[in-house]
Amino acid sequence: MTTVDQPFKLPVIRAVRLSDFDLYKKQPNAEVTIEKPVFCLIGANGLGKSTFLSTLNFGITGAIPDPDRTFRSANEYRVEASKSTRAKDYFSGRISETKRPLATVTVELAWESTTIVITRYLCSEDGACRMEITRGKDVEVLSTESGDDVEKGYQMEVLRETNIPNFAQFTFLFHFVLTFDEGRHLIMWDDRAITTALYLAFGSDDAAAAEAEKLGRSMERESSRARNVRFAAKAVKDKIKQLERILEGGESDSAGEAELIERFEAMTKAVQNAANMVRNKAAEREAADLQWADISASVTDKQMQYRQLFAERVGGVNVIEYHPAVRSSISQDCCAVCQTHGVGSGIEERVLRSECPLCASIITQQPEGNQILERLKDLDAEILELRKELENILLLRQRLGPEHSSAEDSLLAARTALEFFLEGDGNKLSLEKPQGSAWLNQEVGNFSKEYDRLNKQAKDHRKKRDEIHNELRQVEKNLRERYDRASETFVPRFRQLAEQFIGLPIDVDIEQRTGAEAAGFRLKLTIDGQLRLSAERLSESQRFFVDIALRMALSESITGGASSLLIDTPEGSLDIAYEARAGQMFDTFARAGNYILMTANLRSSELLVNLAHLRGKAGMSIVRMTEWAELTDVQAAEEVRLDKAFKVISDALA
Amino acid sequence: MRFEPDSFSPHAFFDCLALALRAPQPIAPFTITELHLFAYLACLLSVYEGEPVADWGYQFALTGLGYPFSGELDSAMQALTLRRHIEVDNLESVLPLDSAALEMAKLEEIPSFKQRLRWLQTSLDCSLAMPVSVVKSAVVARDDLSGAGVGGPRPLLSNAYVARVHGEREAIESALGGESSNLLAPAVAWLSMYILQGRELAA
Numbered sequence: 032m033t034t035v036d037q038p039f040k041l042p043v044i045r046a047v048r049l050s051d052f053d054l055y056k057k058q059p060n061a062e063v064t065i066e067k068p069v070f071c072l073i074g075a076n077g078l079g080k081s082t083f084l085s086t087l088n089f090g091i092t093g094a095i096p097d098p099d100r101t102f103r104s105a106n107e108y109r110v111e112a113s114k115s116t117r118a119k120d121y122f123s124g125r126i127s128e129t130k131r132p133l134a135t136v137t138v139e140l141a142w143e144s145t146t147i148v149i150t151r152y153l154c155s156e157d158g159a160c161r162m163e164i165t166r167g168k169d170v171e172v173l174s175t176e177s178g179d180d181v182e183k184g185y186q187m188e189v190l191r192e193t194n195i196p197n198f199a200q201f202t203f204l205f206h207f208v209l210t211f212d213e214g215r216h217l218i219m220w221d222d223r224a225i226t227t228a229l230y231l232a233f234g235s236d237d238a239a240a241a242e243a244e245k246l247g248r249s250m251e252r253e254s255s256r257a258r259n260v261r262f263a264a265k266a267v268k269d270k271i272k273q274l275e276r277i278l279e280g281g282e283s284d285s286a287g288e289a290e291l292i293e294r295f296e297a298m299t300k301a302v303q304n305a306a307n308m309v310r311n312k313a314a315e316r317e318a319a320d321l322q323w324a325d326i327s328a329s330v331t332d333k334q335m336q337y338r339q340l341f342a343e344r345v346g347g348v349n350v351i352e353y354h355p356a357v358r359s360s361i362s363q364d365c366c367a368v369c370q371t372h373g374v375g376s377g378i379e380e381r382v383l384r385s386e387c388p389l390c391a392s393i394i395t396q397q398p399e400g401n402q403i404l405e406r407l408k409d410l411d412a413e414i415l416e417l418r419k420e421l422e423n424i425l426l427l428r429q430r431l432g433p434e435h436s437s438a439e440d441s442l443l444a445a446r447t448a449l450e451f452f453l454e455g456d457g458n459k460l461s462l463e464k465p466q467g468s469a470w471l472n473q474e475v476g477n478f479s480k481e482y483d484r485l486n487k488q489a490k491d492h493r494k495k496r497d498e499i500h501n502e503l504r505q506v507e508k509n510l511r512e513r514y515d516r517a518s519e520t521f522v523p524r525f526r527q528l529a530e531q532f533i534g535l536p537i538d539v540d541i542e543q544r545t546g547a548e549a550a551g552f553r554l555k556l557t558i559d560g561q562l563r564l565s566a567e568r569l570s571e572s573q574r575f576f577v578d579i580a581l582r583m584a585l586s587e588s589i590t591g592g593a594s595s596l597l598i599d600t601p602e603g604s605l606d607i608a609y610e611a612r613a614g615q616m617f618d619t620f621a622r623a624g625n626y627i628l629m630t631a632n633l634r635s636s637e638l639l640v641n642l643a644h645l646r647g648k649a650g651m652s653i654v655r656m657t658e659w660a661e662l663t664d665v666q667a668a669e670e671v672r673l674d675k676a677f678k679v680i681s682d683a684l685a
Numbered sequence: 686m687r688f689e690p691d692s693f694s695p696h697a698f699f700d701c702l703a704l705a706l707r708a709p710q711p712i713a714p715f716t717i718t719e720l721h722l723f724a725y726l727a728c729l730l731s732v733y734e735g736e737p738v739a740d741w742g743y744q745f746a747l748t749g750l751g752y753p754f755s756g757e758l759d760s761a762m763q764a765l766t767l768r769r770h771i772e773v774d775n776l777e778s779v780l781p782l783d784s785a786a787l788e789m790a791k792l793e794e795i796p797s798f799k800q801r802l803r804w805l806q807t808s809l810d811c812s813l814a815m816p817v818s819v820v821k822s823a824v825v826a827r828d829d830l831s832g833a834g835v836g837g838p839r840p841l842l843s844n845a846y847v848a849r850v851h852g853e854r855e856a857i858e859s860a861l862g863g864e865s866s867n868l869l870a871p872a873v874a875w876l877s878m879y880i881l882q883g884r885e886l887a888a
Contacts, residue, residue: 337695338693341695341698342693342695345693345698345764345768354767404791404794404795407795408794408795408796411795411796412796414797415797
């Protein structure tokens, strides 16, 4: 068992290679090597910078970061985020249909004496398909082609190298702590996520985080069960009261009807949702069909042009010269039609004048052979390009077919369930009637017994919840003690980083959440002596950069070596006055031996200039995405302005 | 002579020129029948490699004599004769003339023509790997041609036959140890398989 004295060893990202990733049309096999502490991918909006970071994260964790991520536990998050359908949906529209089975990402991860190169298919069920592990001179290769379970092998190796107890926690660290992406998730204000991060950073042993999560979830479950049972008991009590009122004077069962109406509405909603899905899929199919028809028509048109042009080339004027009758007349000096001798030279002259020797018509001159050949080549290239598009649309139609059928099945199931309900319970919606006092008295007796049983159950659940809570409090107490000791380095480091940006005294403390059903911790942030209880009490850029500072300090506490932060266009609505400060904060983190992989657009350029000044050529590298993707007019305009900014950044690096 | 675009096939024009020009020395020149036969074999090889039949650019029919024949290829042969790229002698041999190589070089610049050379060349290589008469027997042994002389002319390459070709490709690749960039080995194996099947049926 590892303790915080033997912290986790997070990998450093050394290289990222994409293959058949045709979102980057001009560079589908893009490759970046990360040798300097700060690596920045720069380009106009919409070129795929965020996609690059998400794909990198997918390469490392096998899961696409959820932009709307909510956190309950590392395991639950991992299960949801690593579903193959999520990756398929994410890359739909980013990778073309023909490249979906081929597209891969390869990431090189390095520890002190081990390197792992992992390759994953992006849109396939297969996940990790190849892994190369290098330890000193030993190289081991696993591949699905050789029948190896690469995913399992990779996860085992990563856990062995990092000392992290389970892969769900490794995924959590990358998605929630080490990545600040387009989702703009703020760990500072997410009590559940920060609690898990604190356990990983300061927990008494490597299983503390998992244990606390498990206890917390068990406690929640017991609380929820107690609430549900109490709710059921209350419903039974209401029922008893109604029956008693009916016994006294007669009254319809409005509460039962309300419940039935609620069920009816839920089922109706399910039918509507399923119908919407069917409509959406049908619309997608229709759009694909139209595209198919449109491109097919273009192919036919181009083929016709091609044939006409080719025929024109083959059947041009110079063919007259080779007509058997003309050839015979010239060579024999005797007309092949009327047998007159000595007419050969005259026929030859007329041919040279592009005149038909028989009817004296002037034959239209055809364009130069080379011009036709060039046009044929162009048409041929256009036809090939259109065929590729057709192939793509065909694959899209093949995918949409089963998806549409599946949506129709769901609709049928939802409709059947509704019909079944309407024929059964739903039929009672306004039919429940008193059936005589003897029956009602018996019903009251039955419901009273049920009420007692439910009450006892609720009490048992509450008791169990309190027992778990006490156990959890002990784990939390241990964390609190460990945090207090570790805060001698963690808190000053956070202050240093955050104050560099915010320019005001800042402090942070953890607070145990109190209450019978509360567990875990929350962070208490104080800026300039004033407690900030919610994210709304900070400006947007303060929120972002304080959160990034927190991640930096946490990652340093979590790992025993260097850590890598992935930051996607961090500037937000960054005030110009803060840009130099943001650069300073990033530089301080990098100077401690850490790595930053960031993306930036025009709005980040001032931050980058400042960072470049501080880092110099040896400490920072910049890659432009202009050569990766085809630019729209708007993007091209932004790139023109980026050119100037890029030059300033390059000068600052020099 | 004038060409109607609808009945003219640029692909047939190219194939005819390529086959006449590249017929291997030991068996050159091809006769007209042989030229149709090896064009058909090239078409089969493209289908074997998963290309749609419709993309070949022209069609074949089974003649009453039991050989593949293409009307478009025949028109292309006339066009090439008129342009003095080839000539057909009294023995029905198709002979390339001086201008043929230059025309071929020009047409090879068009990517979709160049792509066809793979199948045309493999078809020609088959004539080196096995005698022309054996290639003929192999092609004639195929189901599509087995009704030679019996049912009269009919179109070749039905959907059912194309599906069978794809199935046979899997069997041959598996026997040869996987997909290969060299098409000749599976092509020869494929033809041999038909010869054997033909012999078994005859026995």
